[in-house]
Amino acid sequence: MFTFLLLVLYSSSCLAQSASQFDILLEEIWQYEMSxxxxxxxxxxxxxxxxxxSDNSPEGLAIEDQQYRLFLxxxxxxxxxxxxxNEQITLLIQQEKLQNYIDQYRYHAHYMPxxxxxxxxxxxxxxxxxxRFKSLAxxxxxxxxxxxxxxxxxxxxxxxxxxxxxxxxxxxxVLSGFENSISSFIHPTPQExxxxxxxxxxxxxxxxxxxxxxxxxQAAEVITKQVFPAYQQFYDFFVNEYVPNxxxxxxxxxxxxxxxxxxxxxxHYTTTTMSVEDIHNLGLAEVKRxxxxxxxxxxxxxxxxxxxxxxxxxxxxPQFYAKSADELIKQASYIAKKMxxxxxxxxxxxxxxxxxxxxxxxxxxxxxxxxxxxxxxRDDQPGYYWVNTYALDKRPLYALTALTLHEAVPxxxxxxxxxxxxxxxxxxxRYSYLSAFGEGWGLYSEFLGQEVGMYETLYDDxxxxxxxxxxxxxxxxxxGMHIKEWSKQQAIDYMLENTALSEHNIRTxxxxxxxxxxxxxxxxxxxxxxxxxxxxxxxxxxDKFDVREFHQAVLEYGSxxxxxxxxxxxxxxxxxx
Numbered sequence: 001m002f003t004f005l006l007l008v009l010y011s012s013s014c015l016a017q018s019a020s021q022f023d024i025l026l027e028e029i030w031q032y033e034m035s036x037x038x039x040x041x042x043x044x045x046x047x048x049x050x051x052x053x054s055d056n057s058p059e060g061l062a063i064e065d066q067q068y069r070l071f072l073x074x075x076x077x078x079x080x081x082x083x084x085x086n087e088q089i090t091l092l093i094q095q096e097k098l099q100n101y102i103d104q105y106r107y108h109a110h111y112m113p114x115x116x117x118x119x120x121x122x123x124x125x126x127x128x129x130x131x132r133f134k135s136l137a138x139x140x141x142x143x144x145x146x147x148x149x150x151x152x153x154x155x156x157x158x159x160x161x162x163x164x165x166x167x168x169x170x171x172x173x174v175l176s177g178f179e180n181s182i183s184s185f186i187h188p189t190p191q192e193x194x195x196x197x198x199x200x201x202x203x204x205x206x207x208x209x210x211x212x213x214x215x216x217x218q219a220a221e222v223i224t225k226q227v228f229p230a231y232q233q234f235y236d237f238f239v240n241e242y243v244p245n246x247x248x249x250x251x252x253x254x255x256x257x258x259x260x261x262x263x264x265x266x267x268h269y270t271t272t273t274m275s276v277e278d279i280h281n282l283g284l285a286e287v288k289r290x291x292x293x294x295x296x297x298x299x300x301x302x303x304x305x306x307x308x309x310x311x312x313x314x315x316x317x318p319q320f321y322a323k324s325a326d327e328l329i330k331q332a333s334y335i336a337k338k339m340x341x342x343x344x345x346x347x348x349x350x351x352x353x354x355x356x357x358x359x360x361x362x363x364x365x366x367x368x369x370x371x372x373x374x375x376x377x378r379d380d381q382p383g384y385y386w387v388n389t390y391a392l393d394k395r396p397l398y399a400l401t402a403l404t405l406h407e408a409v410p411x412x413x414x415x416x417x418x419x420x421x422x423x424x425x426x427x428x429x430r431y432s433y434l435s436a437f438g439e440g441w442g443l444y445s446e447f448l449g450q451e452v453g454m455y456e457t458l459y460d461d462x463x464x465x466x467x468x469x470x471x472x473x474x475x476x477x478x479x480g481m482h483i484k485e486w487s488k489q490q491a492i493d494y495m496l497e498n499t500a501l502s503e504h505n506i507r508t509x510x511x512x513x514x515x516x517x518x519x520x521x522x523x524x525x526x527x528x529x530x531x532x533x534x535x536x537x538x539x540x541x542x543d544k545f546d547v548r549e550f551h552q553a554v555l556e557y558g559s560x561x562x563x564x565x566x567x568x569x570x571x572x573x574x575x576x577x
Contacts, residue, residue, distance in 0.1 A: 022078060022087060023426070026094060029071050030427050036064050039123075043130040043377035044431060050131065050141040053148045056110070056155040065105045072098040089557060089564055094428050096561070100268055107261045111163030113156050116174040116511035117367050120156050121182055121234055124149070125361075128197045130377035136207065139198070139215050146195060146222045149230040157237050164245040168255050172246040173488050174511040177367060179243075182235040184363035190223035194363075252482040252517040262482050265518030270525040271436045271561035276483050279521055283475025286524060287498055290469045297462045311500045320396050320459070325359060325389035331397060332371075332387045333357040335404040335454070342452040343409060348548045349555075351417030355383040355408060365390035369512065370505055371403045373412035375420075383413045394502035399463035401454055402446040406467070411445035412438065419558040434559045435519060440526015441554070443471055447531070451547075466500035470509075471527070473498055474520035478513045488514065529562045530554065533569040540573045549576070 034041035038049030054060075075095050080088055104110070113120045127145065132138050163169045190196050199219045202212045247254060252262040267273055274282075291307070298310045305313070314320055322328035336357055343350055353376060360368050365388055374384040385408040388395065405411055415438060420430050446464055455461040473495050480486035480494075488510060495506045513520045533554075538545045553572035554565065 022083060022091070025071075025074060025078075026090065026426050026428060029094065029098070032067060032071070036060075039127065039130070042127075042132070044427075045379060047132060047141075050138065051144040053145055053152045056152065056159070058158075061105065061110060065102060068098050068101045068105075072102065086557070089560060090426055090429055092561065092564065093432055093434075096268075096271075097428065097432065103264055103268070107257065107264065108163070108166070108168050111159050111166065111168040112170060113159065114170065114178075115515040116170070116178065117369065117508070117515075118181070118364065121153070121185065121231065122364055125185070125194050125363075126377070128194060129381075131198070132378065133198050133201065136211060136215075142198065143215075143218055143222055146219075147226055149227050150233070153230040153234050157234060160237070160242055164242065166256055167247065169242070169246050170515050171250045172243065172248060173250055174515045175243050175246055179235060179239050181364055181367065182231055182238060185231045186228050186235070190220040190228075193223050193227065195223055195227055196220070250481055250488050250514045251485065259483065262517050266521055269435045269518045269522040271434055271563070272525065274525070276479050279475050279525070280479040280484065282528075283472055283479070283524070286472035286528075287469065287476060290465055290472055291498060294462060294465045294469065297458050297465065301458055308497065314396065314398065314459070314462070314500050315502055318393075320398050321393050322395065322397060323392070325392065328389050328392060328395060328397075328400075329357060329359060329387055332385070332400055332404050335401050336385065336408045339405060339409050339449070339452075339454060342454070343414070345452050346410060346448060346547060347414070347551055349418065349552060351414055351421060353383060353413075353417040353421070355385055355413045355417075357385045357387060357408070360386045360388040360390070362390075367508060367511070369508065370395065371407045373407045373416070375416055383417060385413065391502075391504050394504035396463065396500070396502065398457075398459040399467055399500070401449060401460050402464045402467040405445045405449045405454065406442040409445075410448055411442040414445075415441050415555060415559075418555055422556075422558060425558055429558045432559050434561060435522035436526040436529075436562050437559045437565065438526075439523040440528075440530055440562075443468065443523045443527035444530045447527075462500065470495070470499045470501055471520075471523040474513065475524050477510065478518065478520045481510075481514060482517050526562065529565065533566060537569060537573050541576055544576050 034044070034046050035049060037054060038052040039054070041047075041049045072095060075091060075098070078091060080091060083091060127142070131142050133142070160169075185193070187193050191200075196219055199216045202215060205212065207215075251258070252265075253259040255261060263276060266276060266279065270279075295307050298307050301310075303310045303313070322331065336355075355373075359365070360372070368388055368390075370388050372386045374386055376383050385404065387403075407413070416433070419425075422430055446467055449455055450461070450464065455464055477486065477491040477494055481488070481491050491510045491513070492503075492506055495501065495510070496503060499506070501509070534550060537550055550569075550572070553569055557564070557568055560568070
């Protein structure tokens with residue numbers, strides 16, 4: 001899927017002319033993307049579309065597809081050898097991004113605008129955080145957006161009905177309790193709504209008393225008459241029509257053209273063309289290897305029992321769990337701060353953007369993953385490391401170090417922030433996130449904690465291995481369920497057998513893999529590539545190897561396909577010999 005041609009030198013005038021035309025086209029594509037994804041534009045600090053939501057009507061999506069195909073055709077006509085190597089990388093990433101839009105439309109992914117943990121309805125809850133609120137016009141733009149909720153929800157429901165008609169629906173097995181994530185946005189009073197939050201902040205603004213009261217009154221009316229009814233309409237449809245018509249099979253291959261769609265998603269998320277069978281077998285091999293390392297720790301602890309009994313001990317002993325949400329957040333914050341101080345041992349360049357540690361919002365926490373990094377959406381905001389404080393007896397402290405390193409630093413916050421701060425890169429590079437690179441880096445970051453002494457006890461190190469095992473198991477169970485006819489219970493049992501994750505976490509994760517085919521493959525594929533390239537550099541350079549220089553070589557081009565990363569490291573090695 002991803003190929004890359006090394007630079008062939010042409011005259012500087014030819015390069016300059018081509019680059020200029022290329023830059024113009026890139027900017028044209030970017031501006032179009034922002035116009036059809038207005039909430040994303042707001043998040044990127046572009047305020048030309050702050051009063052709009054996406055047009056997801058049949059006509060709107062058809063026009064988008066035609067435009068993306070036209071842009072891709074124009075990109076494909078560019079002579080790649082007239083571009084610099086960095087521009088060639090940009091071209092490749094932009095081509096893949098457009099191709100993914102086209103593929104998603106072709107496979108009717110818009111028929112299914114939700115996974116087991118979130119959907120279009122919960123994504124809108126980020127608007128109060130991402131929107132600029134500095135002027136009266138900003139507030140009016142926001143209110144105009146809220147007024148569009150009924151039509152926007154109706155468009156999504158239309159596509160979900162198309163999914164029911166064609167068999168492209170989520171499995172019933174992952175939908176239990178999802179309706180609560182919809183009803184949580186409906187309240188007795190508008191002031192309780194997350195969408196009213198910006199109007200509570202008006203008390204400290206410099207607006208006149210009249211303007212403040214007018215805005216608050218308008219907000220209360222819009223939320224009551226348009227936002228709440230939109231969520232109610234979606235709730236009623238979901239409960240009365242969608243769930244009763246959801247499918248019994250959990251496999252992607254049971255969808256129309258499902259096997260091809262799954263391979264397409266695998267290629268997209270791993271940025272490789274590995275076959276599903278090869279990925280499954282790689283997972284089995286990794287599970288076997290990691291289990292051996294886990295057994296070594298059990299032996300070192302002189303535990304009286306086998307590895308599965310040890311895992312059960314970890315799952316059930318209260319000493320390994322926080323007693324309150326505050327305790328869990330404080331412990332995660334402490335680990336993050338401790339790692340902050342050790343970053344200079346591993347990196348020569350650190351991001352300027354700060355980050356905070358906060359709980360996952362209550363309304364989505366029950367079906368949400370253990371932790372996640374949330375990028376800043378405005379210049380005046382930090383990034384956030386979300387920690388799930390729901391079901392504390394299922395959030396083991398022995399795995400918290402690995403989770404924190406993955407989501408915060410040196411994982412997602414560091415990598416994503418550095419990329420966004422690279423002002424010399426075009427926007428498509430600064431704001432693109434390729435899962436194999438990003439999640440591979442996150443998993444590799446868990447390993448880096450071992451090198452700087454972050455895992456202070458054998459239990460912590462077992463937690464690290466359990467998290468690595470978790471990602472290895474993903475290769476097995478994701479492909480197993482979607483292509484090899486595994487049942488949901490078979491996947492759960494496999495992860496219970498091989499990881500120290502709680503059963504609650506495992507069930508949440510398995511639901512995620514079922515409803516988001518292929519994404520879970522990216523972590524291990526990316527991490528193994530980075531580790532292999534590091535070993536290659538260490539062997540080639542010997543005493544000349546510097547881990548800080550290696551990490552700079554990995555990160556300096558932003559999020560890239562794994563094939564490009566391999567070439568980047570090859571160039572780095574040659575430059576140091």
